[in-house]
Amino acid sequence: xxxxxxxxxxxxxxxxxxxxGKDAVLAGGASxxxxxxxxxxxxxxxxxxxLIPGTAEEVAAxxxxxxxxxxxxxxxxxxTGLSGGSLPVFxxxxxxxxxxxxxxxxxxxxxxxRVQPGVINEVLREEAAMHGLFYPPDPASRGSCFLGGNxxxxxxxxxxxxxxxxxxxxxxxxxxxxxxSLIWTGANTVKNSTGYNLTQLMVGSxxxxxxxxxxxxxLISKPVYTILLLAPFANxxxxxxxxxxxxxxxxxxxxxxxxxxxxxxxxxxxxxxxFPEHPDTEIWLLAELDGxxxxxxxxxxxxxxxxxxxxxxxxxxxADNETLKEQWWKVRRSIGEVVKSVSIYKEExxxxxxxxxxxxxxxVKEISTRYGxxxxxxxxxxxxxxxxxxxxxxxxxxxxxxxxxxxxxxxFEQCKALGGTISGEHGIGLVQKDYLxxxxxxxxxxxxxxxxxxxxxxxxxxxxxxx
Amino acid sequence: xxxxxxxxxxxxxxxxxxxxGKDAVLAGGASxxxxxxxxxxxxxxxxxxxLIPGTAEEVAAxxxxxxxxxxxxxxxxxxTGLSGGSLPVFxxxxxxxxxxxxxxxxxxxxxxxRVQPGVINEVLREEAAMHGLFYPPDPASRGSCFLGGNxxxxxxxxxxxxxxxxxxxxxxxxxxxxxxSLIWTGANTVKNSTGYNLTQLMVGSxxxxxxxxxxxxxLISKPVYTILLLAPFANxxxxxxxxxxxxxxxxxxxxxxxxxxxxxxxxxxxxxxxFPEHPDTEIWLLAELDGxxxxxxxxxxxxxxxxxxxxxxxxxxxADNETLKEQWWKVRRSIGEVVKSVSIYKEExxxxxxxxxxxxxxxVKEISTRYGxxxxxxxxxxxxxxxxxxxxxxxxxxxxxxxxxxxxxxxFEQCKALGGTISGEHGIGLVQKDYLxxxxxxxxxxxxxxxxxxxxxxxxxxxxxxx
Numbered sequence: 001x002x003x004x005x006x007x008x009x010x011x012x013x014x015x016x017x018x019x020x021g022k023d024a025v026l027a028g029g030a031s032x033x034x035x036x037x038x039x040x041x042x043x044x045x046x047x048x049x050x051l052i053p054g055t056a057e058e059v060a061a062x063x064x065x066x067x068x069x070x071x072x073x074x075x076x077x078x079x080t081g082l083s084g085g086s087l088p089v090f091x092x093x094x095x096x097x098x099x100x101x102x103x104x105x106x107x108x109x110x111x112x113x114r115v116q117p118g119v120i121n122e123v124l125r126e127e128a129a130m131h132g133l134f135y136p137p138d139p140a141s142r143g144s145c146f147l148g149g150n151x152x153x154x155x156x157x158x159x160x161x162x163x164x165x166x167x168x169x170x171x172x173x174x175x176x177x178x179x180x181s182l183i184w185t186g187a188n189t190v191k192n193s194t195g196y197n198l199t200q201l202m203v204g205s206x207x208x209x210x211x212x213x214x215x216x217x218x219l220i221s222k223p224v225y226t227i228l229l230l231a232p233f234a235n236x237x238x239x240x241x242x243x244x245x246x247x248x249x250x251x252x253x254x255x256x257x258x259x260x261x262x263x264x265x266x267x268x269x270x271x272x273x274x275f276p277e278h279p280d281t282e283i284w285l286l287a288e289l290d291g292x293x294x295x296x297x298x299x300x301x302x303x304x305x306x307x308x309x310x311x312x313x314x315x316x317x318x319a320d321n322e323t324l325k326e327q328w329w330k331v332r333r334s335i336g337e338v339v340k341s342v343s344i345y346k347e348e349x350x351x352x353x354x355x356x357x358x359x360x361x362x363x364v365k366e367i368s369t370r371y372g373x374x375x376x377x378x379x380x381x382x383x384x385x386x387x388x389x390x391x392x393x394x395x396x397x398x399x400x401x402x403x404x405x406x407x408x409x410x411x412f413e414q415c416k417a418l419g420g421t422i423s424g425e426h427g428i429g430l431v432q433k434d435y436l437x438x439x440x441x442x443x444x445x446x447x448x449x450x451x452x453x454x455x456x457x458x459x460x461x462x463x464x465x466x467x
Numbered sequence: 468x469x470x471x472x473x474x475x476x477x478x479x480x481x482x483x484x485x486x487x488g489k490d491a492v493l494a495g496g497a498s499x500x501x502x503x504x505x506x507x508x509x510x511x512x513x514x515x516x517x518l519i520p521g522t523a524e525e526v527a528a529x530x531x532x533x534x535x536x537x538x539x540x541x542x543x544x545x546x547t548g549l550s551g552g553s554l555p556v557f558x559x560x561x562x563x564x565x566x567x568x569x570x571x572x573x574x575x576x577x578x579x580x581r582v583q584p585g586v587i588n589e590v591l592r593e594e595a596a597m598h599g600l601f602y603p604p605d606p607a608s609r610g611s612c613f614l615g616g617n618x619x620x621x622x623x624x625x626x627x628x629x630x631x632x633x634x635x636x637x638x639x640x641x642x643x644x645x646x647x648s649l650i651w652t653g654a655n656t657v658k659n660s661t662g663y664n665l666t667q668l669m670v671g672s673x674x675x676x677x678x679x680x681x682x683x684x685x686l687i688s689k690p691v692y693t694i695l696l697l698a699p700f701a702n703x704x705x706x707x708x709x710x711x712x713x714x715x716x717x718x719x720x721x722x723x724x725x726x727x728x729x730x731x732x733x734x735x736x737x738x739x740x741x742f743p744e745h746p747d748t749e750i751w752l753l754a755e756l757d758g759x760x761x762x763x764x765x766x767x768x769x770x771x772x773x774x775x776x777x778x779x780x781x782x783x784x785x786a787d788n789e790t791l792k793e794q795w796w797k798v799r800r801s802i803g804e805v806v807k808s809v810s811i812y813k814e815e816x817x818x819x820x821x822x823x824x825x826x827x828x829x830x831v832k833e834i835s836t837r838y839g840x841x842x843x844x845x846x847x848x849x850x851x852x853x854x855x856x857x858x859x860x861x862x863x864x865x866x867x868x869x870x871x872x873x874x875x876x877x878x879f880e881q882c883k884a885l886g887g888t889i890s891g892e893h894g895i896g897l898v899q900k901d902y903l904x905x906x907x908x909x910x911x912x913x914x915x916x917x918x919x920x921x922x923x924x925x926x927x928x929x930x931x932x933x934x
Contacts, residue, residue, distance in 0.1 A: 109711065109822035132717070154660045165658055167667075168635065181910045187888035189818045190850045191632055193621045193671050194888045194895060194906060195933070196915050200634075200667035204660050221717045244576065250599070250688045250759070292717070296760040351656045355576035383657045421654035421661045428661060439661060443648045447921060448663050454917030466662070 005072040005090055005463070008048040012069065016051055019061055024099070026050040035076060035094040039141070039337075040084040040431055042344050047074065047094035054099045056174055056182055056213035063211065063460075064180025066093060072463050075207035077117065077149030080141040082336070082347050083429030085152060085206045089464035095211065097148050104214070106131055111219045112171065112188060117148025117212050124217075134222035136163035139425070140333045148212050154204035156425035158255035158288070158332070161382030163220075165425060167203045174214035175202055178456045188216045201451070206427050207462040209455040223290035226254065227301045228325045231313035232281035236260065236365070236377070239283045240358035242311035243381040246287065247354065249307055251300065255288035256382030263335040263376040263389070270338040275331050278314055285313065285381070286332055335378050336387065344392040344400075346431070348408060350415050351424030354384035363414040364388055371407040385424035405434070412438045433466035472539040472557055472930070475515040479536065483518055486528055491566070493517040502543060502561040506608070506804075507551040507898055509811050514541065514561035521566045523641055523649055523680035530678065530927075531647025533560060539930050542674035544584065544616030547608040549803075549814050550896030552619060552673045556931035562678065564615050571681070573598055578686045579638065579655060584615025584679050591684075601689035603630035606892070607800045615679050621671035623892035625722035625755070625799070628849030630687075632892060634670045641681035642669055645923045655683045668918070673894050674929040676922040690757035693721065694768045695792045698780035699748035703727065703832070703844070706750045707825035709778035710848040713754065714821065716774055718767065722755035723849030730802040730843040730856070737805040742798050745781055752780065752848070753799055802845050803854065811859040811867075813898070815875055817882050818891030821851035830881040831855055838874040852891035872901070879905045900933035 008027075016025045026032050027049040036046040053059045066073045072092030079086055088094050101118035108131045115124060121135075121142040128135045138157035139145055145155070151173070156165040172186040175198075185198040192199075202209060233239035236258075243256055261281050268275045287304065291297045301318070308316045319325040339345055352360050361377065364386075368375040373395060379387040388411060392400050412422045412435050421439050422432055436445075452459070452467045475494075483492045493499050494516040503513040520526045533540045539559030546553055555561045568585035575598045582591060588602075588609040595602045605624035606612055612622070618640070623632040639653040642665075652665040659666075669676060700706035703725075710723055728748050735742045754771065758764045768785070775783050786792040806812055819827050828844065831853075835842040840862060846854040855878060859867050879889045879902050888906050889899055903912075919926070919934045 107820070107822075109715070110820040111714070112820065154664075156658050156660075160658060164635075167664070168631075177910065179910075183908065183910050183914075187818070187906070188820050188886035189852075189888060189891065190821075191623050191627060191818050191847075191852050191891035192888055193623075193816070193890045193892050195671075195903065195911070196676075196918055197621075197634070197667045197671055198911075198914065200664045204662075204664055209663075221719060247578070248576070252688060293760065293763040293766070296763045299760070349660070351654070351658050353574070353577040353579065353655045354657075355574075380658075385656075385658050419655035421656060421659055423660045424656065424658035425660050436662065439654070441650065443644065443646075443650050444662070444665070447650075447665065450921030451663055451918060454914060454921060 005092055006070045008071060008092065012071065013049060015065060020051060020053055020058055024052040024054065035096065038079040038081045038084060038086050040082055041346060043084055043087055045087045045089045047088040048091045050094045050096055052096045052099050056176060059211050059213050060176040060180045060182050062095060063176050063178050066460050067178040067180065067458060070458060071460060073460050074462050075211045077146035077152065078144050080145040081149060081153065081429060082426045084431045085427050085429035085465065087430055089430060097146060100213065103127055108133065113217045113219055115147055115215055115217065117146060117215065119147050121145050121147055121150060128219050129222055132222050133219040135169065135217065135219055137166045137169060140336050147215065151203050151212055151215065152206045153427035154425065156380065156385065158257055158380060160380060161256050162252055162254045167200060169218045170199055170203050170215060171218050172216040173199055173202050173212050175210040176213050177210045178458065178460055182213065190218065204427065206429060206465060208452060208465060208467050209461065224292045225294050225297050226288055226290045227297055228319040228328060229287045229301065229304060230276065230317040230328055231285045231308045232278040232315055233283050233285060233312055234280045234314060235312065236283045236361050237358045238312040239285050240361050240381060242285060242308060242313065243357065244355050245307060245311045246304065247382065251304060253287050253382060254290040255286065257286040257332055258381040259284050259332055259335060259378035260376055263339060263378050264331060266342055267331045267334045267338045270341060271330060271334045273327050273330050275327065276317060281314065286328060339376055339389045342391065346390045346404065346408065348388040348390065348411060349423045349426040350388055350411060350420065351385045352415055352418040352420030354382065356418040356420065357381055357384055357386065359418060360386060360414060364411055367407050367410050371403060373404065373407065384420065409435060409438065428466040430465055436466055472559055473537045475538060475559065479538065480516060482532060487518060487520055487525055491519040491521065502563065505546040505548045505551060505553050507549055508813060510551055510554055512554045512556045514555040515558045517561045517563055519563045519566050523643060526678050526680050527643040527647045527649050529562060530643050530645050533927050534645040534647065534925060537925060538927060540927050541929050542678045544613035544619065545611050547612040548616060548620065548896060549893045551898045552894050552896035552932065554897055556897060564613060567680065570594055575600065580684045580686055582614055582682055582684065584613060584682065586614050588612050588614055588617060595686050596689055599689050600686040602636065602684065602686055604633045604636060607803050614682065618670050618679055618682065619673045620894035621892065623847065623852065625724050625847060627847060628723050629719055629721045634667060636685045637666055637670050637682060638685050639683040640666055640669050640679050642677040643680050644677045645925065645927055649680065657685065671894065673896060673932060675919060675932060675934050676928065691759050692761050692764050693755055693757045694764055695786040695795060696754045696768065696771060697743065697784040697795055698752045698775050699745040699782055700750050700752060700779055701747045701781060702779065703750045703828050704825045705779040706752055707828050707848060709752060709775060709780065710824065711822050712774060712778045713771065714849065718771060720754050720849060721757040722753065724753040724799055724846065725848040726751050726799055726802055726845035727843055730806060730845050731798060733809055734798045734801045734805045737808060738797060738801045740794050740797050742794065743784060748781065753795060806843055806856045806858065809858065813857045813871065813875065815855040815857065815878060816890045816893040817855055817878060817887065818852045819882055819885040819887030821849065823885040823887065824848055824851055824853065826885060827853060827881060831878055834874050834877050838870060840871065840874065851887065876902060876905065895933040897932055903933055
């Protein structure tokens with residue numbers, strides 16, 4: 001594809017200002033610095049300018065101009081991504097969707113939401129809840145991440161074990177294409193067998209095929225009651241096995257999370273949140289049940305207690321009030337961000353068939369010992385999705401740049417061998433792209449490049465990433 | 468794309484026989500006649516030959532040969548399709564997956580099934596049930612249709628209202644491509660954010676991009692109990708409204724089906740199955756609840772009774788034994804096939820946002836009156852998917868060929884206007900392709916043609932269909 005790209009000139013900026021208004025064009029100086037980074041490691045790639053369109057038509061017009069003039073465009077949500085997907089590695093335009101942040105309609109009759117891409121995940125969740133409806137995907141960054149970014153990476157979260165990930169809630173997308181056209185990919189229906197599934201092709205495509213400018217999402221009835229349990233384990237592999245025991249016994253928990261004690265303590269210290277202590281604990285299991293029948297739910301919890309104890313839990317705790325629930329969840333959700341403040345780190349988003357989790361966990365431990373790095377593991381055990389945070393700590397820059405990638409490759413090869421893959425919910429973006437050959441052969445790459453070519457023949461969209 | 472295709476010669480047949488064995492090659496005479504048809508209307512397109520490979524490698528080798536020699540290949544499952552997707556309209560090879568009919572592994576630890584494409588839907592359902600697991604997608608033809616065909620059309624069925632369609636259960640596909648390569652599209656995990664979603668691009672692509680040779684499907688825990696209710700309504704639009712009342716009240720039924728009295732009586736007569744009668748009934752609602760807690764389920768049923776009565780049901784009946792349940796379901800499932808035996812017919816697979824169903828139903832009635840045809844409506848009301856069977860009866864061939872397509876177009880335009888589309892679960896295939904412009908513009912077509920070109924540059928796979 002055509003590279004290098006055209007460098008943005010004063011004339012281009014003038015055009016963008018005439019199109020979007022002056023306030024929607026940022027160029028040079030401090031104003032664009034925050035657009036140079038996301039939540040991924042310590043990476044920074046400043047764009048030439050930041051454009052902040054307010055409508056789908058403006059997005060389309062920006063793309064058409066950049067397509068014509070061969071200008072790199074990197075779409076950007078809230079910048080909470082963990083794979084570097086929104087980093088403008090070739091400069092050019094950082095296309096921020098931050099102004100397109102309206103919930104256009106909560107359709108309480110069809111259980112659907114029509115929203116713009118810049119709506120914060122939590123904002124939709126709360127709005128839906130006010131109507132007794134539920135939008136389940138809940139990434140740890142749900143208080144700040146945009147739904148457009150969730151779609152770009154098919155983000156998951158704790159509830160995926162019962163409710164699935166973002167992809168399972170996307171019905172129809174309005175997409176701006178590089179040639180400046182706008183299409184809707186599907187229909188506002190749960191069932192659809194009409195043509196290729198362009199909707200799901202867009203989900204997880206990380207801004208490399210088009211820019212989502214509006215979306216119709218599926219909502220479901222909101223479960224009325226939740227029960228939250230917490231159990232410490234002395235042995236991480238045993239805790240992974242307990243996860244399997246829970247699911248094999250027929251429970252359908254709405255969350256089934258693991259977090260290593262080291263990560264818990266970092267999170268507790270940084271967020272000053274009360275959290276239980278238990279001697280000899282190496283890992284904690286957080287299990288949530290939800291439903292509409294309190295008796296049925298209590299009955300389930302009653303059966304889950306002894307099952308967890310029999311599976312090796314040192315103790316099983318019940319959150320008997322909302323404050324406790326919030327505290328435990330806060331500790332869980334904060335781990336990722338807190339680890340970042342402790343050390344430069346790389347976060348690997350490993351995923352395997354759930355039953356293989358004990359094997360993956362053991363392999364990660366063995367690899368970290370052999371390479372001599374500290375790894376903090378946590379994540380969505382119920383669906384085999386383990387976040388492995390590798391801390392730089394005292395490692396030399398040489399070790400960090402030359403040795404750690406070899407360790408990561410070994411971890412990913414293990415994922416592949418176990419039937420899994422290299423990203424469950426964070427996407428490939430910039431930082432995982434060198435490992436894609438672990439899971440894809442040349443035929444697969446050729447198909448993906450071919451699709452990219454169909455949508456974006458000049459390769460202006462999010463260049464330098466995995467495709 | 469390159470057409471016309473090469474006509475199959477004696478030399479080609481010799482090659483196929485050397486590759487697959489003589490028994491796996493049918494050419495000429497009666498043996499190929501059953502491959503000329505599927506369940507769609509009265510259409511017949513005989514292939515030049517039928518090939519029945521036994522392995523993924525054989526499928527790939529057939530495709531490579533046909534790609535090289537520009538021979539049309541139409542993949543075929545059980546031939547139960549309702550959109551003509553498996554009809555070899557350009558002759559050439561009918562590629563039957565009937566010999567690849569093994570369940571390779573029921574993975575009771577990860578709740579997954581690894582199966583070949585020629586496995587019958589019901590066979591997997593029963594095998595999974597023996598392990599306490601559940602494969603929800605259940606097309607009416609589940610006793611004979613192949614899972615490969617289900618994937619080709621993203622087939623649904625009554626349980627989709629709670630559990631989703633085939634696409635929601637496909638984790639990973641082995642696909643043979645026209646160049647003779649074999650790839651796996653994804654990973655054996657529920658979560659996956661690694662590259663473009665080729666898995667969901669294959670689902671619903673109707674054999675136009677590649678041939679699925681093996682699949683990994685997601686299973687879930689099998690609900691232990693079901694309750695089945697049946698309610699007659701005097702007014703079809705009122706019945707559609709009742710469907711909405713049920714869902715708005717927070718129920719999550721595992722089926723919520725409508726069937727017009729005329730279709731019910733045809734089915735009852737043809738299958739000799741007992742079924743209730745009720746005066747002044749125009750339409751029946753069949754509602755199933757499922758779950759693991761009998762008390763919670765009975766409590767739900769207890770609340771559903773008065774709600775249905777308040778919504779206009781003349782009566783609410785409970786199936787208090789398994790025989791009754793089977794009878795009611797048999798009547799429902801047989802309608803489609805029975806209508807076929809009454810008259811030549813066209814089946815439209817309309818789908819709209821569920822709450823718009825009363826409007827769609829009213830529009831269909833108005834259009835059928837205006838054009839003077841008989842329509843039997845039934846289907847999956849809970850997800851807005853209404854099958855409209857248009858009977859030829861005494862219509863002239865001219866009316867059937869010239870007037871009815873205009874009526875169908877009006878129905879589809881109504882679907883589009885209501886936020887829906889032209890196929891919910893049957894696919895586009897041959898018979899809906901002339902209506903695709905109702906929902907797609909030129910940009911959309913260009914993207915789909917581009918994708919087709921990437922996978923199948925010579926256009927040998929299922930030619931003459933919608934792409």
